[in-house]
Amino acid sequence: MAKEPTITEPSYISYVQEVPQDHTDWTELQKVAFRIAFIYFGLFSIPLDLGFYQMLINMDYAHLNYRHLTEIVAFFNPQFINIFSESGFFGPASYINLPFVLLIALLGGFIWTKLDKDRKEYQSLYYWLRVMARYRVAYAGIGWGYKKLFVMQMPTQNEGLWNTELIDFFAKRLYWEVISVSPSYEVFLGFAEFIGGFLLLFRRTTGIGAAITFVVFGNIAISNHAYDIGEQVPSAGMAMLSVFILWYDIPGIWSLIVKEQDSRIVHFYPELKAKWQKYTKSFIKYAFNFVFVFLFFVFEVYAYTHNDFYKIPNTPGLPKSRGYYEVTEFKLNHKILPYSPFDLVRWQDVTFEDWSSMSFKVANRPQDIEMFAAGSYPGKEEVYDGKWRLDWRGDVRRYGKPHKRKKRADSLRDINVTWELSGISGRIWYYYRADTINHVLYLQNKNKSDRTQKQVLHYSRPNANRIILQGTNEFKDSIYVVLDKSDKKYPLLQRRKGDSEE
Amino acid sequence: MTVLENNIQTTSWNGYEKFSFRVAFIFFFLLVVPLDADYYQQWLTTDWSNLHIRDIGKLSGSSFSPIKVQPAQPGSGDLGSIQDSSLDFLKISAESANFGIASYINWGLAFVIGLIGATIWSLLDRKTTNYRTLYYFLIVAVSYSMLIKLQGLTFSKVFPTQMPNLALTQLNTPLGDFTHQKLYWIQFSFVHGYEVFAGLAELLIMLLLFFRQTRAVGAALAIAMIGNIAISNHTYDGGIHLAAAFYALGGAFVLWRYLPNIWNLLVNEKDTNPAIYHYPFEKKWQKYFRLAFKSFVFLMFFVLSAYLHWQNYTYDSYKVPAQKGLTNSRGFYEVTAFKLNNKTVPYSPVDSLRWQNVTFEKWSTISFTVFNTFMIHGEAGRGKQFKDVDRTYESAGTGGGRRHFYYKADTINHVLYLENKNKVYKDQKLKLNYSRPTDSRIILSGLNEYQDSIYVVLDKKDKTYPLYQSRRQPVVWNP
Numbered sequence: 001m002a003k004e005p006t007i008t009e010p011s012y013i014s015y016v017q018e019v020p021q022d023h024t025d026w027t028e029l030q031k032v033a034f035r036i037a038f039i040y041f042g043l044f045s046i047p048l049d050l051g052f053y054q055m056l057i058n059m060d061y062a063h064l065n066y067r068h069l070t071e072i073v074a075f076f077n078p079q080f081i082n083i084f085s086e087s088g089f090f091g092p093a094s095y096i097n098l099p100f101v102l103l104i105a106l107l108g109g110f111i112w113t114k115l116d117k118d119r120k121e122y123q124s125l126y127y128w129l130r131v132m133a134r135y136r137v138a139y140a141g142i143g144w145g146y147k148k149l150f151v152m153q154m155p156t157q158n159e160g161l162w163n164t165e166l167i168d169f170f171a172k173r174l175y176w177e178v179i180s181v182s183p184s185y186e187v188f189l190g191f192a193e194f195i196g197g198f199l200l201l202f203r204r205t206t207g208i209g210a211a212i213t214f215v216v217f218g219n220i221a222i223s224n225h226a227y228d229i230g231e232q233v234p235s236a237g238m239a240m241l242s243v244f245i246l247w248y249d250i251p252g253i254w255s256l257i258v259k260e261q262d263s264r265i266v267h268f269y270p271e272l273k274a275k276w277q278k279y280t281k282s283f284i285k286y287a288f289n290f291v292f293v294f295l296f297f298v299f300e301v302y303a304y305t306h307n308d309f310y311k312i313p314n315t316p317g318l319p320k321s322r323g324y325y326e327v328t329e330f331k332l333n334h335k336i337l338p339y340s341p342f343d344l345v346r347w348q349d350v351t352f353e354d355w356s357s358m359s360f361k362v363a364n365r366p367q368d369i370e371m372f373a374a375g376s377y378p379g380k381e382e383v384y385d386g387k388w389r390l391d392w393r394g395d396v397r398r399y400g401k402p403h404k405r406k407k408r409a410d411s412l413r414d415i416n417v418t419w420e421l422s423g424i425s426g427r428i429w430y431y432y433r434a435d436t437i438n439h440v441l442y443l444q445n446k447n448k449s450d451r452t453q454k455q456v457l458h459y460s461r462p463n464a465n466r467i468i469l470q471g472t473n474e475f476k477d478s479i480y481v482v483l484d485k486s487d488k489k490y491p492l493l494q495r496r497k498g499d500s501e502e
Numbered sequence: 503m504t505v506l507e508n509n510i511q512t513t514s515w516n517g518y519e520k521f522s523f524r525v526a527f528i529f530f531f532l533l534v535v536p537l538d539a540d541y542y543q544q545w546l547t548t549d550w551s552n553l554h555i556r557d558i559g560k561l562s563g564s565s566f567s568p569i570k571v572q573p574a575q576p577g578s579g580d581l582g583s584i585q586d587s588s589l590d591f592l593k594i595s596a597e598s599a600n601f602g603i604a605s606y607i608n609w610g611l612a613f614v615i616g617l618i619g620a621t622i623w624s625l626l627d628r629k630t631t632n633y634r635t636l637y638y639f640l641i642v643a644v645s646y647s648m649l650i651k652l653q654g655l656t657f658s659k660v661f662p663t664q665m666p667n668l669a670l671t672q673l674n675t676p677l678g679d680f681t682h683q684k685l686y687w688i689q690f691s692f693v694h695g696y697e698v699f700a701g702l703a704e705l706l707i708m709l710l711l712f713f714r715q716t717r718a719v720g721a722a723l724a725i726a727m728i729g730n731i732a733i734s735n736h737t738y739d740g741g742i743h744l745a746a747a748f749y750a751l752g753g754a755f756v757l758w759r760y761l762p763n764i765w766n767l768l769v770n771e772k773d774t775n776p777a778i779y780h781y782p783f784e785k786k787w788q789k790y791f792r793l794a795f796k797s798f799v800f801l802m803f804f805v806l807s808a809y810l811h812w813q814n815y816t817y818d819s820y821k822v823p824a825q826k827g828l829t830n831s832r833g834f835y836e837v838t839a840f841k842l843n844n845k846t847v848p849y850s851p852v853d854s855l856r857w858q859n860v861t862f863e864k865w866s867t868i869s870f871t872v873f874n875t876f877m878i879h880g881e882a883g884r885g886k887q888f889k890d891v892d893r894t895y896e897s898a899g900t901g902g903g904r905r906h907f908y909y910k911a912d913t914i915n916h917v918l919y920l921e922n923k924n925k926v927y928k929d930q931k932l933k934l935n936y937s938r939p940t941d942s943r944i945i946l947s948g949l950n951e952y953q954d955s956i957y958v959v960l961d962k963k964d965k966t967y968p969l970y971q972s973r974r975q976p977v978v979w980n981p
Contacts, residue, residue: 086973089973090973157677161677161678162676162677162678162679163676163677163678164676164677165673165674165675165676165677166668166672166673166674166675166676166677166688166692166969167673167674167965167967167968167969168968168969169677169968169969170968170969171692171693171969171970174688174689174692174969175689175693177677177685178685178686178688178689181682181685181738182682182686182734182737182738184737185733185734185737185738188733188737192730204768204769204770204771205768205769207768207769208768208769215726222695222696222699223696225695226693226695226696226699227689227693227696228973249768252767252768253764253767253768256760256763256764256767256774256776257718257719257760257763257764257776258715258716258719259715260715260776260778261776262773262774262775262776263763263767263773263774263775263776264767264773264774265767265768265771267771326851326852338848338849338850339848339849339850339851340849341836341837341849341858341859342836348851349851366978367978368978369968369978377973378973423968424968425966425968486852490678490679490901491678491679491680491681491878491899491900491901491902492677492678492679492680492681492682492685493678494878494901
C-alpha cells in the first residue's frame with residue numbers, strides 16, 4: 001500500500017478573490033453572443049404563431065377545462081414554414097423553421113450591436129430571458145406530466161383493441177398502446193415530466209429541474225422520431241431550452257465534478273426597486289402559477305373523477321354488454337352466410353365496450369384508416385407536395401382549422417372521439433345511440449370517411465351472454481346476427497398467474 | 503467562511519460513518535465480486551479461439567444469488583446474458599418472488615450479512631481513522647462491475663439483436679394475446695431506431711463510468727436511464743428488474759459522495775470545494791497496474807464485446823433461429839381447404855382443430871392459429887440459446903390460439919418434421935408432407951398433434967401492413 005498523501009494547505013483563498021465580481025463588464029464576444037441568444041431563445045419562449053392567439057380568442061372560456069390549458073402550454077414553437085412531405089412531418093425537414101429563427105437572431109443581433117454600443121453587460125436581461133425560458137419549459141413539463149399522471153394521454157384500453165393484430169397498428173399507435181397497457185408506468189413517466197417542470201418554477205432548483213427536463217424531453221424527441229409520433233419539434237424545442245437554462249450552471253458543475261476544483265456559480269438577481277414593479281412581478285407570477293399549475297390540476301382531477309377523458313367516449317354503453325362476441329349466426333336478407341375469410345359482409349366477431357361503441361371485424365373489406373386528431377401521419381387533405389407553405393397562422397396543421405375548436409353539442413362528443421380507431425385498421429367502429437325502451441340501436445360509423453354509413457338494429461338479449469341484432473345494415477340490407485359472448489381470456493390481462501390453460 | 507471549512511479534508515471519520523462504510527463495503531463486495539469457483543474456472547475453460555457473445559456474458563460477472571427464486575413459468579427465469587451464480591442454498595417461490603419485493607431477497611441477505619460483518623469488523627478494528635482508500639477502491643469496483651455487466655445489454659442494442667425484427671407470426675397476433683413483458687420488448691422490435699439509441703445511451707454510461715473524472719455523471723445517467731428500466735421491468739413484469747435495479751443502486755452509491763457538493767453549489771448557491779479523495783497511484787508499479795487493468799477492461803469489454811456483438815448481429819442474430827426456412831415460403835397464408843380425417847371442415851374462427859391461417863418465416867418456424875381461449879407460451883424469450891427450437895423470441899410471451907413449431911425440412915422427400923416450440927408441449931412432434939403446386943400455394947398432409955390425419959391447402963395472401971407503410975399516403979387498408 002502506498003503512503004497516504006499529505007494534505008497541503010489549500011491555496012484557493014487567493015483564487016476566491018480572483019473570481020470576478022458580480023458587475024464586471026462583459027467582453028465584446030459575450031455581448032454579441034448574448035444578443036443573438038436573447039433573440040433566438042426569446043422567440044422560442046413565447047408563442048409566435050398568430051394561430052395560437054386566434055385559438056386563444058376563439059376559446060370557449062365559459063367551459064374552460066384541462067384540454068384548453070393543455071393546448072395552451074403543450075405546443076408552440078415558431079412555425080411559419082410548413083413542408084408537407086415525409087421528411088417535413090417526421091424527419092429533418094420538420095425543423096425547417098429553426099435555421100430561419102437563427103437567421104433572424106443573427107440579423108437582430110447585428111442591428112442591436114450597432115445601436116447599443118455603450119452597454120457594458122446584460123446581466124439583468126439575461127436573468128429575465130432565463131425566467132421566460134424556465135416558465136416556458138416548466139408549464140410544458142407540468143402540462144404533459146398531468147396528461148400522463150391522470151392517464152389521459154394513453155387512456156385505458158378496450159376490447160376492440162385487444163382483438164386487433166399488430167400489423168394493423170400504425171407505429172405511433174402501437175408505441176402508445178405499449179405504454180397504456182401499464183398505467184403505473186405511464187404515471188411514472190408523467191411524474192418525471194411533472195417534477196422536472198415543477199422544479200423549474202423555483203430559483204434554487206432550476207439547475208436540477210433543467211437537467212431532468214433535458215433528459216425527459218430529449219428522450220421524448222428521439223422517441224418521436226423513432227415512432228412517428230410527430231411532436232418532435234416542440235419536444236426538441238423544450239430540450240433545447242432546458243440546455244439553455246442549464247448552460248448557466250454547466251461551468252460550475254463541470255468544475256466541481258469533473259475537474260474537482262473549488263467551484264462557484266455567480267447568481268445575479270435583479271432588484272426591483274419600485275413598489276409597482278414588485279407587485280406586478282408577484283401578480284404575474286402568482287396568476288400564471290395559479291392557472292397553469294393549480295387550476296390545471298383542479299381541472300384534471302375534475303375530469304378524472306367525472307369520466308371526461310378526452311380520448312374515451314363517455315356515454316354509457318348497453319348495460320353489461322362489454323365483451324368480445326362470436327358471431328354464431330349471420331343472415332343477410334334472410335340467407336345464412338357461413339364464416340368465410342373472403343366475405344365482405346359477414347361479421348367475424350364483435351366487441352362492445354363500457355361506453356357506446358361497437359366494433360366488428362369483416363374478413364375482407366378495405367377501409368380508409370382514421371388518422372389522429374392532429375399531427376403525425378398525413379390526413380387525406382394533407383397531400384405530400386414538398387412545397388413550402390408560408391402561413392401567417394404558423395403551424396397550419398394545428399391552427400389551420402379554427403372551427404374545430406368551437407364547442408360542440410354534448411350529444412356530438414362521442415361520435416367525434418375517434419381514438420378507438422385512430423391509427424388502427426382491422427376493425428370497423430360504430431357509435432350507437434340506444435333506445436332502451438324499444439330496444440333499438442342507432443349506429444353510425446365513426447370513421448370520418450364513412451360517416452354516412454348508418455345501421456338501425458333492433459336488439460334482444462335472451463340471456464346474459466347472447467345478443468341478437470336484427471335490422472338494416474349500412475348497405476340497406478336486412479341482417480340478422482346472433483352474438484355469443486366469448487369466454488376468451490387475454491394473456492395481457494392474465495398477469496402473473498403462470499400457466500393457466502383453458 | 504463556509505468555503506474554508508468545507509475544504510479541509512476530514513481525515514478522521516466519525517463512528518457512524520465508519521460503521522455505515524463497513525456495512526456498505528461488505529454489501530457491495532458480495533454483490534460485485536463473483537463468489538463461485540465456476541466463474542473463475544470459465545476463464546480457463548472458455549474456448550478463446552471461438553469466442554461467442556455467450557462467453558463474454560458469462561465472464562462479465564455473476565450475480566449474488568444464494569437464494570434461488572423459482573420462475574412462475576418454465577423458462578421465464580432466464581435472465582439473458584447476466585448469469586446467476588451457481589451457489590444455491592435455498593429455493594423460494596412466491597408471486598412476489600418473481601416480480602415484487604421478495605425478488606430482492608438476495609440483496610436483503612447481503613445487507614444482513616453486511617450488518618453482522620460490520621459489527622464484527624467494528625469490534626476488531628478500533629484503530630483505523632478512516633477508510634478513504636478502501637472507499638475509493640470500492641467505488642472503482644462498483645463502477646467497473648456496472649460497466650462490465652452492462653456490455654451485453656449495450657452492444658446487443660447498438661447492434662439490434664436484443665429485440666430483433668418482429669416475426670410474421672407476431673405481426674398477425676392480436677394485441678390482447680401478448681403478455682405485458684412481451685409488449686414492452688416489442689416496442690423496440692418494430693422500430694429499431696429507438697433500440698439503437700438506447701444502446702448508445704448505455705454505451706455512453708459505460709464510457710463515463712470508465713473514467714474517474716466522469717464517473718459521477720455516468721452514475722447519474724445510470725440512475726436516470728437504467729433506473730427507468732428497472733421501474734419499467736416492475737410495471738411490465740419484465741423479469742430483469744433486479745439486474746436493472748443494481749445499476750440504480752450502484753449509481754446512487756457512486757454518486758453519493760458528490761451529492762452534498764452538487765446540492766451545495768446548485769441549490770444553496772454557495773461556493774463549493776469538492777474535497778473528493780482519489781487514490782493517487784504514485785508508485786510506478788501502481789501506475790502500470792492501473793494502466794494495464796484499464797486497458798484490459800477496455801479491450802475486453804468494449805472492443806472485443808462490440809466486435810462479437812457486431813459479428814453476431816451480422817451472421818447469427820442470437821434470438822432468431824439460424825436455419826433458413828423453406829425457400830420462398832415466407833408469408834401469411836389463408837387456409838383455403840382443411841380436411842380432418844378426410845372430411846372437409848369449413849372455416850370457422852371458433853373451431854379448435856381447424857387451422858385458420860398459417861405463417862412461414864424466413865427461418866424454419868411455422869405457426870398456425872386455431873380457436874383456443876388461452877394457452878400462454880410462458881418463456882421470456884431471453885438468453886442466448888444454441889438450438890433453433892429454443893430460440894423463442896418470436897413465440898414467447900404470447901397466448902391465444904397461435905401455435906409455433908420449429909421444423910426440419912427434408913427437401914428431397916418433401917417432408918417437414920415439426921416440433922412445438924412451447925416447452926409445455928415439447929412432446930408434440932408432427933410429420934407433414936408438403937407439396938408446392940404453385941409459388942403461392944403449399945399443401946400439407948399428415949398427422950396432427952392429436953394423431954388425426956389432416957390435409958391443408960394454404961394460399962399466400964398479401965396484406966397491407968400499416969405498421970410499416972403508415973408514413974406514406976394514402977393508406978387504404980386491405981385486410
